[in-house]
Amino acid sequence: MERNLTLGSFNSLSRSGTQIKDRRRVPVFKIVSFIILFVFCAVWISPFIILFTGAFRSAQDAMTYPGQIIFPHSGYTIEQFEWILAGKIPTVDGKEVQQPSVQTYQFGYWIMNSCFSAIGGTLIYLLVASLAAYAFVFIDFKYRNLIFAICIGSMVIPGAATTIGNLTNIYSWGLNKSILALIIPGLGGIYGMYLIKTFFAGIPKDLVESAKMDGYSDIQIFFKIILPLGKTVLFVQGLFGFMGGWNDLVWPQMLYPGSTEANMKLWTLQVGMAYVVNNSKAADQVGSALAGGVIAVLPVLVVYLIAQNKIIEGMSSAGIKG
Amino acid sequence: MNQTIRLEEYAKRESRLKAFLSKYGMAVLFLGVFLACFITFFVVPLFYGIHISLTNFKYDHPGREVWNNFRYYKMLFDPKFKPLIYESFWRSFWHTIIFAILMVPMAILIPLILAIFINQKPPGYKVFRCLVYMPSIVPLTAAGSIFTLLFNAKVQHGLLAELFPNTIGKIDFPVQFWPEFHIFGASVNVSWMWVVIYLMCFWGGWGGNFLILSAGLQNVPKALYEAAGMDGCNTFKKAIKVTVPNIKPQIVLCLFTTIIGYMGLYGQNYVLAHPLVTKYAAQPGGVATSTLIYFIQSIIAGDGNAAADLKANYYGLAAAASVVFALIVGTISGIQMYLTRDRKTGNTISRSFEKWNAISR
Structure with missing residues (x-):
């Protein structure tokens, strides 16, 4: 018996060094980190649980039994969603009513505008920026490096410095009553172009040159060779563009200030939700804010959960700030 | 011919x-x-x-403006010219700076500690990584609705006020103030709401740092840890003496991006504490939780008649404030570029950025 044991340990020693280590000592630090991470994540996820359970309980419950979050007094319901989508809000006693003092919520318009801003803006920007990145990497022209250095150097200047000028230009072009104004200032953004350019720079130049020998034009090379090769970086950049566009608050709020009916139809979901949350503080209407919060968070959450590997990879490798 | x-x-x-x-x-x-x-x-x-x-630009009559002898900059920098606007601006400024100073250590330390734990690769670490980053993608209005529910006053059935009636229930977050204090001539009175804003940033404000730092940790050579272990370092000492020096570039990057990020603090304050007013109520940036961007936004994007007046009269002031803001943030970004540039391979800015990219990879 004893002999077997020694033999066994000898065998494991000869196989690999790590196995002995595992046998000799329990990975204490690993277990400790598991426990700490578990507790931490449980605490950090709890606001999501409050958001989702809070949105699916009735307004009456939220006021009478606010502590019963997980198991609401009278069960789960979607009445909060029905009300805010129909532009109604509850009164103090939890009955549905259309309040005359507050402008009707336009969730349909807000969702559409947000989709336009996030998806449309991102797609157009990706095309414009990848064309420019191609020019910077594969086309030789005078002052190329100078132009690129100016673009990169301008990254020190924060976006806030240009918003007033942009806004004034948009007033004078008469675009302040159009949702086009949501996306056009983003088209001059440097950061995405810079990321795409660094990726394109890693593509071997021989590939492009041999394609040129075969008689391909630059446009054909761009669409047939470079774009398929660069789809990873385009995908990652697209995801960040989508989330950035969806979550943007400052610029849309500047464009359409004031809660007039015409303006409210131009708001994005973030501006509208900020209005809803601020209204919900005045009376007992937090339920409507939570329901709106679920609508606002769901698209980004779904995108994140589906593509989380790519997003985490992109964040860690490129060092982008979220 | x-x-x-x-x-x-x-x-x-x-x-x-x-x-x-x-x-x-x-x-x-x-x-x-x-x-x-x-x-x-x-x-x-x-x-x-x-x-x-x-200039004395009016946004509804562009093209007719004339030079106005630094009028808007005098409002911002001369205490006697328009005292209330001066105080309101510098109040917003110090709010922003103090908040950034308080927030930045937390936004580096907590993700660093978590990244060290994640780097031990406990079972299911990928799930943990996904969950730790998750709050950072939440739109701040959605986060704002959660924290409104949590921290509402007791009369409005705030969740924490109901659960802990004797401690949190006694504080009326939006309305109560801490005592006023003075800093370089600007008086700052701080609402309890800043605590809620801090907690909200603390919840979802450092996910990017966490990912960058944990990516940096994975690149620290294992041999260094083994050597340190041979020399008798315990786990804590290893973390201080081996880990931190090796991920210094990532820490510098996170430090600067976090400072720059919190200099632009606005949405959280707007969503959580919009209706609050102080003695600066009629001034731009007059709410209790105003910041630099809040100051600009309250001129440009306010709702209602008072805000329309502000926009008509102080449009140029917002532009001046954003120029000042850009100078401050631009200086910080410039220092960051200088620190992360590559000393050996030339001095072009583009190269320093390529280096920055390589470091964080």
């Missing part, structure tokens, strides 16, 4: 155009749209903003 010369000139011009097109046509085709956008939506607005801040 005359006609021949004209024809020759024409032919020359034509051939020059053709030569130019064949040389630069592709570059113009590919780069043109982007450069046009960059100039229209970045370069021109930048200088237009400076122009607006130096």
